[in-house]
Amino acid sequence: MATKGPMQDPIVDPMIDPRTGEYAVIAPGHNFKSVTQKIAGIVLTSNTPLGWFFGLMVGGGVALGVVIGCTWLFLKGVGIWGVTIPGAWGFAIINFVWWIGIGHAGTLISAILLLFKQTWRNSINRFAEAMTIFAVVCAGTFPLIHVGRPWLAYWLFPYPNTMNVWPQFRSPLAWDVFAVSTYASISIIFWYIGMIPDFGTLRDRATMPAAKYFYGMLSLGWRGSTRHWIRYESASLLLAGLSTPLVLSVHTVISFDFAVAALAGWHTTIFPPYFVAGAVYSGFAMVLTLAIPIRKFYHMEDLVTLRHLDNMAKVMLATGSIVAYGYGMEVFMAWYSASHWEFFMMWNRMFGPMGWAYWILILTNIAIPLTSLWSRKLRVNVTYLFILSLIVNTGMWFERFVIVVTSLYRDYLPSSWGTYRATKWDYMIYVGTMGLFTFLFFLFVRFLPMIPMSEIRMMLPQTKVTRGGADAETVSKETV
Amino acid sequence: MPPREGVYGLLAEFNTPGELVQATEAAHHAGYRRMECYTPYPVEEAAEALHFHKTRVPMVCLIGGLMGVTTAFLMETWINVWAYPLNIAGRPLFSWPAFIIPAYEWTILFAGFSAALGMIALNGLPQLYHPVFNAPNFRNGATTDKFFLCLEAVDPKFSLGETRTFLEQFPAVSVVEVDH
Numbered sequence: 001m002a003t004k005g006p007m008q009d010p011i012v013d014p015m016i017d018p019r020t021g022e023y024a025v026i027a028p029g030h031n032f033k034s035v036t037q038k039i040a041g042i043v044l045t046s047n048t049p050l051g052w053f054f055g056l057m058v059g060g061g062v063a064l065g066v067v068i069g070c071t072w073l074f075l076k077g078v079g080i081w082g083v084t085i086p087g088a089w090g091f092a093i094i095n096f097v098w099w100i101g102i103g104h105a106g107t108l109i110s111a112i113l114l115l116f117k118q119t120w121r122n123s124i125n126r127f128a129e130a131m132t133i134f135a136v137v138c139a140g141t142f143p144l145i146h147v148g149r150p151w152l153a154y155w156l157f158p159y160p161n162t163m164n165v166w167p168q169f170r171s172p173l174a175w176d177v178f179a180v181s182t183y184a185s186i187s188i189i190f191w192y193i194g195m196i197p198d199f200g201t202l203r204d205r206a207t208m209p210a211a212k213y214f215y216g217m218l219s220l221g222w223r224g225s226t227r228h229w230i231r232y233e234s235a236s237l238l239l240a241g242l243s244t245p246l247v248l249s250v251h252t253v254i255s256f257d258f259a260v261a262a263l264a265g266w267h268t269t270i271f272p273p274y275f276v277a278g279a280v281y282s283g284f285a286m287v288l289t290l291a292i293p294i295r296k297f298y299h300m301e302d303l304v305t306l307r308h309l310d311n312m313a314k315v316m317l318a319t320g321s322i323v324a325y326g327y328g329m330e331v332f333m334a335w336y337s338a339s340h341w342e343f344f345m346m347w348n349r350m351f352g353p354m355g356w357a358y359w360i361l362i363l364t365n366i367a368i369p370l371t372s373l374w375s376r377k378l379r380v381n382v383t384y385l386f387i388l389s390l391i392v393n394t395g396m397w398f399e400r401f402v403i404v405v406t407s408l409y410r411d412y413l414p415s416s417w418g419t420y421r422a423t424k425w426d427y428m429i430y431v432g433t434m435g436l437f438t439f440l441f442f443l444f445v446r447f448l449p450m451i452p453m454s455e456i457r458m459m460l461p462q463t464k465v466t467r468g469g470a471d472a473e474t475v476s477k478e479t480v
Numbered sequence: 481m482p483p484r485e486g487v488y489g490l491l492a493e494f495n496t497p498g499e500l501v502q503a504t505e506a507a508h509h510a511g512y513r514r515m516e517c518y519t520p521y522p523v524e525e526a527a528e529a530l531h532f533h534k535t536r537v538p539m540v541c542l543i544g545g546l547m548g549v550t551t552a553f554l555m556e557t558w559i560n561v562w563a564y565p566l567n568i569a570g571r572p573l574f575s576w577p578a579f580i581i582p583a584y585e586w587t588i589l590f591a592g593f594s595a596a597l598g599m600i601a602l603n604g605l606p607q608l609y610h611p612v613f614n615a616p617n618f619r620n621g622a623t624t625d626k627f628f629l630c631l632e633a634v635d636p637k638f639s640l641g642e643t644r645t646f647l648e649q650f651p652a653v654s655v656v657e658v659d660h
Contacts, residue, residue, distance in 0.1 A: 186588060227516065235599035
């Protein structure tokens with residue numbers, strides 16, 4: 001059994017609590033003080049690792065792509081992109097859907113897994129939420145710059161104006177404005193509320209006056225009062241309960257952007273569930289992409305254990321299978337609908353001039369992950385998971401590419417057929433948002449507590465309330 | 481209005497949540513009412529010992545959600561039926577199924593902000609100053625690994641000597657006076 005990897009043998013597995021037989025989520029040997037010191041130390045240290053500066057610089061350098069690309073875009077207009085008729089939606093919409101999908105795993109981890117009492121989420125929920133917010137920042141950039149006149153983007157919102165013009169609420173694009181802005185707002189408030197007690201800890205442990213002031217302000221004067229905690233827990237649960245339908249609705253609304261249009265390949269009822277599953281799939285891949293280097297770099301293997309990675313890989317397996325079902329259904333419906341246009345669209349998608357994109361998608365999204373993730377050995381192989389997470393995110397990007405481009409460029413009338421070719425500005429802004437995401441993430445791991453300390457404390461065995469007797473003594477010894 | 485000078489209360493420090501809960505239960509039994517526990521993570525048993533059960537956060541959240549759905553739906557109806565009617569492919573002006581989607585989003589938006597801001601407001605935060613921060617051992621432990629019980633001086637049963645004796649019968653690490 002030992003050949004099957006460190007998680008196989010139940011007898012020598014250090015993660016199993018010998019007293020209760022329960023599977024520990026974090027490695028044994030930690031107490032309240034050690035987890036606090038470990039997590040707060042990353043933020044409060046005066047020795048910032050050199051690697052952090054390097055990463056921040058690389059991220060910031062690549063993010064300049066957004067600045068330069070957008071500057072030129074604002075000067076010249078969307079003509080610098082590859083969008084044209086009939087391919088009026090190009091990289092901007094692909095990237096928008098891709099980024100916002102990545103964000104969804106963060107909400108899923110923080111909200112849905114909280115409701116299902118999956119305590120293993122506590123180690124990863126904070127940076128998954130951060131990932132959500134930064135992904136929404138990157139995603140939100142695209143529709144704004146895609147509107148052509150971004151300085152008038154506020155026209156999207158219903159506000160009284162001298163023109164007496166109002167939004168048109170039968171359009172999915174207006175729904176999008178509401179869905180994405182609500183998603184961004186609720187994600188930020190959920191993230192901030194989650195950090196308030198940790199800001200209190202940082203305030204109390206900081207030695208630099210500036211840090212004390214900064215975290216003190218952010219903590220709002222949190223003092224850990226029990227009455228506060230009860231209201232806090234109540235608000236957290238409510239926010240989780242609200243975020244769950246929210247996250248499902250956001251990608252549903254985004255899929256309506258496509259599904260409401262009367263275009264072959266878009267006009268299908270399977271889009272909402274299949275978009276949501278794809279979003280969660282890519283999001284979990286992104287959590288792995290981030291978690292694996294971070295746990296290594298900051299020596300967090302005790303707190304983000306192989307069990308976390310294994311569980312995330314299982315979620316990817318499940319959501320990836322739903323996505324695969326979605327692809328299968330699309331092909332089936334193209335045949336079963338007996339619609340000439342649907343059939344041609346699918347044929348063109350697979351074997352037309354851009355057929356290569358479809359097969360990359362099948363290879364990276366279905367063939368590689370869904371065959372290998374069944375193996376537990378591979379699910380706990382950190383290197384493999386990291387590479388796989390990059391493969392899946394490539395695949396999910398190609399999924400959006402296939403949906404957007406191959407449905408548009410050859411529509412009903414052959415005389416209006418065209419093609420789509422992205423320009424260097426498309427690539428520059430796209431790669432730039434990856435830099436922006438990295439840059440924001442590096443700032444986050446340095447200045448904010450990336451693992452929720454108060455929630456990690458709740459997972460320690462010392463939290464058990466015992467009323468006197470021998471048991472209490474052993475617990476108190478462990479705490480000291 | 482509690483006095484702003486003198487003693488705020490007596491603060492006992494414990495090493496484990498179990499000791500804190502025992503002391504809190506005993507204090508409640510002894511007749512103390514104006515007291516508070518301070519813990520580094522939520523300890524539900526401590527809230528039970530304080531007999532603090534109901535929070536109004538869910539009610540605030542519900543009211544917020546109802547306000548959100550009403551606001552959004554009425555706004556959409558007013559805009560698309562009266563303020564700026566547009567014929568979009570012959571669809572009815574009052575296309576209520578389409579209006580549900582933004583109304584749904586605003587339900588969540590308003591409810592979420594009500595829950596979060598309602599929690600902060602009911603907790604009386606932001607409150608950057610509080611007397612317990614004056615205790616020398618409070619900030620080193622309350623947000624890290626120690627458990628505190630504070631019996632407040634406004635309680636009619638409070639008297640410096642007797643309350644201190646009462647608290648010292650528990651395995652507290654220390655019992656300190658907290659000044660305003």
